[in-house]
Amino acid sequence: GYANQSICTSIPFSVRPLLPRLLRSGDRQTISVSVINYENEATVGKVSFIVEDTVYKKEICKITKDFNVLSKGTQTIDFSFDVPDSITSVKITTVAESDKFSDGEVHSINVVSNRSRVIKAKNAIIRKGGEKTLTINADESDNINLTFEYSPNSVWQAIMAMPNDKDLDEKDAFAVSTSLYLNTIGKLISTNHPEIKNIVDKWMNDTTTADSPLYNHQDKSIVSLNATPWKYEAMKERDRHLQVSNMLDTIKTGKLIKESLDNLKKYQKNNGGFSWWSGGPSSEWATLYVAMTLNRIRNIKGNNLNNNDILERSLMFIDKCIHDNLKYYQLRKSQNNSSVYLSTSEADLRELHLRLTTQDVLPISKNAKTAINVYLKDLSQNWKGLSLYGKACMVRCLVAAKKDSLAKVIATAIHQGYSKNPDQGIYWKDNVDYCSWHNNSIAVHAEAMRALKETNMVTDEEFAEMQLWLLHKRETTSWKSLTATADAIDILVNTMSTSISNGTVIMPNGDVINSEAADGGYIRRTLNGKAGDNSVKINGVSDGIGFATLFASFNSDNDKITSASNHLSISKKTFKVNRDSANKEILTEVKPNDVLNVGDELRVELTAHNDQDLDYVCIQDVHATCLEPEKLLTQFIYNGSSSYYRSITDNGVRLYFDRLSKGIFKFSYKLHVTNKGVYSPGIATAECMYSPSFRGNSESGAK
Numbered sequence: 001g002y003a004n005q006s007i008c009t010s011i012p013f014s015v016r017p018l019l020p021r022l023l024r025s026g027d028r029q030t031i032s033v034s035v036i037n038y039e040n041e042a043t044v045g046k047v048s049f050i051v052e053d054t055v056y057k058k059e060i061c062k063i064t065k066d067f068n069v070l071s072k073g074t075q076t077i078d079f080s081f082d083v084p085d086s087i088t089s090v091k092i093t094t095v096a097e098s099d100k101f102s103d104g105e106v107h108s109i110n111v112v113s114n115r116s117r118v119i120k121a122k123n124a125i126i127r128k129g130g131e132k133t134l135t136i137n138a139d140e141s142d143n144i145n146l147t148f149e150y151s152p153n154s155v156w157q158a159i160m161a162m163p164n165d166k167d168l169d170e171k172d173a174f175a176v177s178t179s180l181y182l183n184t185i186g187k188l189i190s191t192n193h194p195e196i197k198n199i200v201d202k203w204m205n206d207t208t209t210a211d212s213p214l215y216n217h218q219d220k221s222i223v224s225l226n227a228t229p230w231k232y233e234a235m236k237e238r239d240r241h242l243q244v245s246n247m248l249d250t251i252k253t254g255k256l257i258k259e260s261l262d263n264l265k266k267y268q269k270n271n272g273g274f275s276w277w278s279g280g281p282s283s284e285w286a287t288l289y290v291a292m293t294l295n296r297i298r299n300i301k302g303n304n305l306n307n308n309d310i311l312e313r314s315l316m317f318i319d320k321c322i323h324d325n326l327k328y329y330q331l332r333k334s335q336n337n338s339s340v341y342l343s344t345s346e347a348d349l350r351e352l353h354l355r356l357t358t359q360d361v362l363p364i365s366k367n368a369k370t371a372i373n374v375y376l377k378d379l380s381q382n383w384k385g386l387s388l389y390g391k392a393c394m395v396r397c398l399v400a401a402k403k404d405s406l407a408k409v410i411a412t413a414i415h416q417g418y419s420k421n422p423d424q425g426i427y428w429k430d431n432v433d434y435c436s437w438h439n440n441s442i443a444v445h446a447e448a449m450r451a452l453k454e455t456n457m458v459t460d461e462e463f464a465e466m467q468l469w470l471l472h473k474r475e476t477t478s479w480k481s482l483t484a485t486a487d488a489i490d491i492l493v494n495t496m497s498t499s500i501s502n503g504t505v506i507m508p509n510g511d512v513i514n515s516e517a518a519d520g521g522y523i524r525r526t527l528n529g530k531a532g533d534n535s536v537k538i539n540g541v542s543d544g545i546g547f548a549t550l551f552a553s554f555n556s557d558n559d560k561i562t563s564a565s566n567h568l569s570i571s572k573k574t575f576k577v578n579r580d581s582a583n584k585e586i587l588t589e590v591k592p593n594d595v596l597n598v599g600d601e602l603r604v605e606l607t608a609h610n611d612q613d614l615d616y617v618c619i620q621d622v623h624a625t626c627l628e629p630e631k632l633l634t635q636f637i638y639n640g641s642s643s644y645y646r647s648i649t650d651n652g653v654r655l656y657f658d659r660l661s662k663g664i665f666k667f668s669y670k671l672h673v674t675n676k677g678v679y680s681p682g683i684a685t686a687e688c689m690y691s692p693s694f695r696g697n698s699e700s701g702a703k
Contacts, residue, residue, distance in 0.1 A: 191250060
């Protein structure tokens with residue numbers, strides 16, 4: 001047999017304080033303490049509530065109150081105190097005592113300041129010989145830090161986007177031909193522009209210059225890079241920047257060019273076509289890509305690479321593909337009474353341009369020539385249905401076919417369709433990034449520039465504004481298409497001056513900086529600012545497009561912060577959520593001095609207004625310490641026109657966007673009131689961490 005006994009231990013009563021995650025200086029904090037009676041009779045006693053500065057061991061307040069808890073009951077007692085300034089954490093001791101027993105708890109809680117770091121920014125584009133003044137009002141505050149950054153000729157910064165072999169993860173025909181293209185451009189830049197090679201070598205001696213903008217701008221960001229999902233991207237971009245010097249080393253690139261040519265021959269089949277992978281069948285698209293790359297290389301100014309034997313064999317295969325495609329094209333046309341044209345096949349247009357521009361390498365075969373004439377005739381009648389990239393390709397095809405009159409008609413349509421923005425230059429509104437290469441905005445823009453240049457349908461001033469758009473795109477976004485990036489850098493370097501002479505900067509303290517001081521094409525100065533207006537005057541260099549930014553960083557009381565924006569704005573509203581009989585939400589905006597109760601449900605709405613596409617954008621909202629978010633899990637959220645990663649912190653919410661497109665976006669999240677008292681909320685901020693001059697902040701909101 002066996003014996004079974006049990007022992008139950010209990011305490012007469014316990015004390016449980018309801019503590020917030022954080023305290024904020026300046027708040028009137030109320031903490032509710034529950035005394036729970038486990039006995040079968042009433043319990044009386046006293047509750048002591050002690051708040052102490054953990055650093056200096058100084059008592060902030062000590063409050064004692066009586067309690068009288070009924071049998072098996074609970075009594076809640078509120079303790080209120082003012083959170084002082086200049087402390088970082090407190091120790092809260094709660095002790096309940098009766099004549100027979102006592103219970104207590106000790107907790108440490110961090111205290112956040114009621115002052116927030118505010119960063120204001122103004123930026124400007126300085127066209128050649130132009131003059132601009134940047135002015136920032138730093139509000140009423142002391143300890144103002146100013147940072148001025150200036151690239152007198154921003155083509156230098158575009159060079160840092162130069163891709164390299166390490167960006168090619170695979171070793172297929174596409175990657176090998178791209179490697180050949182990149183190394184050829186690097187070698188020719190170094191040969192034709194030795195000053196670029198010299199400056200880049202100086203950059204490499206200072207590793208901070210090679211850092212990604214995500215690293216370089218941490219001192220001007222509210223959120224640390226380590227707290228974002230983009231640290232890996234920053235490391236990867238830094239590695240690419242460090243390889244730029246190797247890409248401009250003529251000896252190294254010469255070896256890599258020979259190696260790429262030898263490898264490329266392994267992918268070419270007996271019929272002249274290229275397989276995607278070694279050992280695979282000939283692919284029309286792989287062959288087209290390789291042949292286009294080889295043709296692009298042979299047309300680069302100053303190139304003496306002889307690859308015509310590989311190109312000639314691939315053109316024989318392309319001729320056969322063009323003829324075979326005609327059969328399918330004619331079948332479609334015969335089966336459809338309406339007009340059929342090639343608006344859905346950008347690749348076909350690239351094939352036409354390729355063959356029309358390589359007749360000196362291999363004359364077009366009879367069958368392919370017949371097919372090309374059919375294509376051009378049909379497209380000449382239906383070109384209006386083509387995309388921007390298709391129209392640009394069509395123009396270049398017509399120029400190569402010496403059909404200049406129609407080429408100018410289409411080029412005129414392209415020219416008339418552009419938009420001009422003083423901050424962004426000339427661009428096309430419908431040119432946005434999609435999945436395919438021919439819908440990469442960088443590649444499309446470069447192709448449109450070439451089409452207008454080849455038809456003489458663009459002035460030098462307009463072409464400079466188109467160059468400006470590429471440079472501005474580089475400033476605000478991370479170029480991810482390797483071929484499009486190399487293509488853009490090629491057209492920039494070979495059509496723009498690298499001069500940084502004849503420019504001056506007058507700083508707020510009166511110091512004058514000459515643009516020649518921009519060793520490596522970059523000037524950065526820091527100095528103390530003043531309350532009120534702080535101005536920098538810039539006179540642009542004689543030949544180049546410069547980017548300048550002035551930052552003002554200071555700390556200010558939350559209730560004194562006013563909203564500010566520079567191309568990116570953020571505002572927030574807080575609503576109390578009530579529900580009708582059908583459980584439908586009824587929102588009432590919370591105004592200053594409105595009284596809320598513990599348990600109330602709130603909805604915070606953030607509205608971001610962005611006037612252009614930006615990469616790596618972080619939106620942060622800081623809420624009052626008496627509020628607790630409804631959802632505590634971090635997660636990735638798909639929200640129709642935007643998607644982002646949401647992270648919950650102790651005193652707010654952060655939203656991370658790999659890309660925030662141009663437009664107006666609304667985001668919301670819910671909170672619940674957990675403590676009584678009088679509390680101050682923080683501000684909402686939005687910043688592009690890749691280019692932090694694009695930023696904004698809201699007012700503090702209702703107290």
